Amino acid sequence: TKINRVEISGFKSFQRKTVIPFFDGLTAIVGENGSGKSNLFDAISFVMGRRSSSLRAERLEQLIFNGGEHLSPSSMAEVTLYLDNSNGLFTPFFPDDDQPREISLGRRIAKGYASYQFMDKNCPREMIDRILETAKIDPDGHQLIAQGNLTQVIEKNPQRRREIIDEIC
Amino acid sequence: TKINRVEISGFKSFQRKTVIPFFDGLTAIVGENGSGKSNLFDAISFVMGRRSSSLRAERLEQLIFNGGEHLSPSSMAEVTLYLDNSNGLFTPFFPDDDQPREISLGRRIAKGYASYQFMDKNCPREMIDRILETAKIDPDGHQLIAQGNLTQVIEKNPQRRREIIDEIC
Amino acid sequence: KKAQFLAALNQVATYFERIFHQLFQGGRASLELEEPENINSGLIIRAHPPDKEPHLIDALSGGEQTLTAAAFVFALQEYLAGPLLILDEIDATLDKTNSNKLAKLLQGYGDHCQVIVVSHNEEMIRHAKRAYGVTMRKGISKVLSLEL
Amino acid sequence: KKAQFLAALNQVATYFERIFHQLFQGGRASLELEEPENINSGLIIRAHPPDKEPHLIDALSGGEQTLTAAAFVFALQEYLAGPLLILDEIDATLDKTNSNKLAKLLQGYGDHCQVIVVSHNEEMIRHAKRAYGVTMRKGISKVLSLEL
Numbered sequence: 001t002k003i004n005r006v007e008i009s010g011f012k013s014f015q016r017k018t019v020i021p022f023f024d025g026l027t028a029i030v031g032e033n034g035s036g037k038s039n040l041f042d043a044i045s046f047v048m049g050r051r052s053s054s055l056r057a058e059r060l061e062q063l064i065f066n067g068g069e070h071l072s073p074s075s076m077a078e079v080t081l082y083l084d085n086s087n088g089l090f091t092p093f094f095p096d097d098d099q100p101r102e103i104s105l106g107r108r109i110a111k112g113y114a115s116y117q118f119m120d121k122n123c124p125r126e127m128i129d130r131i132l133e134t135a136k137i138d139p140d141g142h143q144l145i146a147q148g149n150l151t152q153v154i155e156k157n158p159q160r161r162r163e164i165i166d167e168i169c
Numbered sequence: 170t171k172i173n174r175v176e177i178s179g180f181k182s183f184q185r186k187t188v189i190p191f192f193d194g195l196t197a198i199v200g201e202n203g204s205g206k207s208n209l210f211d212a213i214s215f216v217m218g219r220r221s222s223s224l225r226a227e228r229l230e231q232l233i234f235n236g237g238e239h240l241s242p243s244s245m246a247e248v249t250l251y252l253d254n255s256n257g258l259f260t261p262f263f264p265d266d267d268q269p270r271e272i273s274l275g276r277r278i279a280k281g282y283a284s285y286q287f288m289d290k291n292c293p294r295e296m297i298d299r300i301l302e303t304a305k306i307d308p309d310g311h312q313l314i315a316q317g318n319l320t321q322v323i324e325k326n327p328q329r330r331r332e333i334i335d336e337i338c
Numbered sequence: 339k340k341a342q343f344l345a346a347l348n349q350v351a352t353y354f355e356r357i358f359h360q361l362f363q364g365g366r367a368s369l370e371l372e373e374p375e376n377i378n379s380g381l382i383i384r385a386h387p388p389d390k391e392p393h394l395i396d397a398l399s400g401g402e403q404t405l406t407a408a409a410f411v412f413a414l415q416e417y418l419a420g421p422l423l424i425l426d427e428i429d430a431t432l433d434k435t436n437s438n439k440l441a442k443l444l445q446g447y448g449d450h451c452q453v454i455v456v457s458h459n460e461e462m463i464r465h466a467k468r469a470y471g472v473t474m475r476k477g478i479s480k481v482l483s484l485e486l
Numbered sequence: 487k488k489a490q491f492l493a494a495l496n497q498v499a500t501y502f503e504r505i506f507h508q509l510f511q512g513g514r515a516s517l518e519l520e521e522p523e524n525i526n527s528g529l530i531i532r533a534h535p536p537d538k539e540p541h542l543i544d545a546l547s548g549g550e551q552t553l554t555a556a557a558f559v560f561a562l563q564e565y566l567a568g569p570l571l572i573l574d575e576i577d578a579t580l581d582k583t584n585s586n587k588l589a590k591l592l593q594g595y596g597d598h599c600q601v602i603v604v605s606h607n608e609e610m611i612r613h614a615k616r617a618y619g620v621t622m623r624k625g626i627s628k629v630l631s632l633e634l
C-alpha cells in the first residue's frame with residue numbers, strides 16, 4: 001500500500017482544510033523554521049493513534065488550532081489518511097462490499113470529544129491498529145522518526161534495543 | 170582576559186602535539202563529520218576541570234589517544250591553556266613575582282595518574298577553579314555549550330532554571 | 339520463539355553491517371547479544387568508522403552517530419519491508435559529503451517504498467522526485483507543491 | 487541575598503526579551519518566577535514568536551527552540567560579561583535566514599569577547615574573522631588555519 005493523500009483541518013497550525021497528495025519515490029518537505037513541517041509529521045502520527053505526549057502536547061485539546069495571536073481558535077482538529085487499496089491488501093475488512101480503490105482512516109478531537117473513523121464511520125481505536133498492522137505500519141516503530149529522535153535508537157540501553165528486534169519478528 | 174592558545178597532545182584523536190592560537194572576534198571551526206572538532210571542544214572543557222562523563226567517556230583513561238585501528242596508543246593525554254594576562258587580571262596569583270604576559274593552566278592524565286598544572290607546576294584542582302572564577306569563566310555554565318546541548322537550558326524544569334540565575338549572581 | 343528471534347536478529351545484523359559499510363565506505367559494525375545464546379540478554383551495537391576504535395557509541399561524533407542510527411533504521415526497514423518511511427530532519431548534523439550519501443540511499447529506498455523526508459538540506463532536495471514547500475503566514479500553515 | 491537575586495533576574499529578563507525580539511523580529515518573551523516574590527520558586531520561560539501562542543515551550547519548532555535558548559544564553563552572557571563563548575554546532579536546526587541572523591549576532595558579540603563556534607553552516611563561516619579547518623587522516627586529527 002502507500003499514502004494517497006492526507007487531509008488536515010484545525011490541527012495545530014493548519015487552520016483551514018489542507019489536502020496533500022503523496023506519490024511513490026522520495027518526497028522532500030521544505031520550509032522555514034516554524035512554518036509547520038513537523039506539525040504535518042505530527043498530523044500523520046496523530047491519525048495513526050499516537051498519544052499527545054509524543055505530539056509535543058500535554059493534552060489532546062492542545063492539538064486543536066489555538067488561533068495564534070489574532071484569530072479565533074478552531075473547535076475541532078481532524079486528520080484523514082487515505083491508504084491505497086489497489087492491490088486488495090485490505091480485502092478482509094470489506095466482507096460484503098466491493099473493494100474500494102483506497103481506504104480512509106480518520107481521527108477527530110474537540111473539547112471533551114475524541115473519535116476514530118474507518119471509511120468515514122466511527123470505529124474503535126483497535127480497528128485502526130489492526131488496519132495499520134495489516135499494512136505493516138508501526139507508528140511507534142522505526143518507520144516514523146520525529147525531529148531529533150533518530151539517535152535515540154542507538155542511545156537506548158541494551159535491553160530496550162533488544163525489544164526492537166522482539167517487536168519486528 | 171582571552172585564550173591566547175591551546176596545546177593538545179595525546180588527547181582523543183589529537184595524537185601529535187597540536188598548537189592552536191586564538192584571537193579576538195568570531196572564530197569558526199569547520200571540518201567533516203568525525204574529524205575532531207568536538208574533541209577540540211572537549212580538550213578545552215577537560216583542562217577547565219570537567220569530569221569524564223561530560224566528555225563523552227566513562228573513565229578518564231578513555232580520553233587518551235587509543236591508537237585507532239593501526240597505531241599504538243599514547244601513554245598520556247595533556248592539554249595546556251594559555252590565558253592572556255596583559256591587563257594584570259591574575260596579579261593576586263603572583264604575590265612575589267613579576268607579572269607574566271600570559272598564564273598557563275594544564276591537565277594531564279595517564280594510566281592511574283592525573284594532575285593539574287599552573288605555570289607548569291603541579292597544583293590542586295581548587296587552584297584551577299579559583300583562576301577560572303577570577304577570569305569569570307564557568308566551564309559548567311552557559312559559556313561552553315557542547316554539541317546538542319543548547320536547548321537543554323530551556324528544557325530543564327523550572328527549579329533547575331532558577332538555579333542558573335542563582336549561580337550567576 | 340527463540341529460533342524466530344535469532345533468525346530476525348541475524349538478518350537485521352547482516353543488513354546493518356552492509357549499510358554501515360556503504361555509508362562509511364569501510365569500517366566495521368555489528369549487532370550482538372550480550373550473551374550469545376540468551377535471547378533475553380541486551381543487544382550490543384558496535385560501530386567502528388574506518389581507522390577508528392571508539393570505546394563506546396558516545397565517543398562517536400554527532401554525524402557518525404546519525405549515520406550509525408540511520409543504518410540501524412534502514413536495516414529494520416529492509417527486514418520488515420514496510421510501505422513507508424517518514425523522517426523529520428534526520429540529516430541535521432551531517433556535512434555535505436554525508437548528506438549526499440544519505441540522500442542517495444534514501445532515493446534508492448524510494449524505489450521500494452514511499453519515503454517522505456523533512457529537510458533544510460539542498461543535497462536532500464536535489465535527490466527528491468517531488469517537493470512540498472510549507473509556509474506560515476499570520477500563524478497559519480499552507481502547503482504548496484514545488485517544481486523541482 | 488533576595489534583593490541581589492531579583493536584581494539579577496530582572497536584568498537577565500530584560501536582556502532576554504530584547505535579544506528574543508531581535509532574533510524573531512517581533513514576538514514576546516519573558517522570564518518570570520512561578521510566585522513573583524518567592525525567590526525559591528521555579529523560573530518560567532515564555533516565548534511567543536510573532537503571531538503565535540504556543541501553549542508550552544515544547545510546541546515551538548526545532549529552530550524556534552534553538553533561537554529561544556540562544557537568546558537565553560546571550561542574556562546570561564550580557565549580564566556576566568565573561569571573556570568567552572565556545573559553542574559547538576548550535577545552528578544545526580536553523581534555516582538559512584535564521585543562520586544568518588544568529589551569525590550576525592555572534593559577530594557582534596565578538597567585538598566584546600572571544601567567540602569560538604563549531605559549524606557546518608556557510609552563513610556562520612562567512613561572518614567569522616578567522617577559521618580553522620580540522621581534518622582526520624588514519625584516525626589522527628590535524629588543525630589548519632584557513633584563509634577566508
Ligand SMILES: Nc1ncnc2c1ncn2[C@@H]1O[C@H](COP(=O)(O)OP(=O)(O)OP(=O)(O)O)[C@@H](O)[C@H]1O
Nearest residue numbers: 012033034035036037038039064065066547548549
Ligand atoms: N495548537 C496549535 N495551534 C496553532 N499553532 C500551533 C499549535 N501547536 C503548535 N503550533 C505552532 O506551530 C509552530 C511549530 O511548527 P513546526 O514544529 O511544524 O515547525 P517546523 O516547520 O518543523 O520548523 P523547524 O524547521 O524549526 O523544525 C510553533 O510556532 C507553534 O506555535
Ligand SMILES: Nc1ncnc2c1ncn2[C@@H]1O[C@H](COP(=O)(O)OP(=O)(O)OP(=O)(O)O)[C@@H](O)[C@H]1O
Nearest residue numbers: 181202203204205206207208233234235399400401
Ligand atoms: N581516545 C580516543 N582516541 C582516538 N580517537 C578517539 C578517542 N575518543 C574519540 N575518538 C574519535 O574521535 C572521533 C569523533 O570526533 P569528534 O566528535 O570531534 O568529531 P566532529 O568533528 O565533532 O564531527 P561532527 O561534525 O560529526 O560532530 C570518533 O570517530 C572517535 O572514534
Ligand SMILES: [Mg+2]
Nearest residue numbers: 038147547548
Ligand atoms: Mg520541525
Ligand SMILES: [Mg+2]
Nearest residue numbers: 207316399400
Ligand atoms: Mg561534533
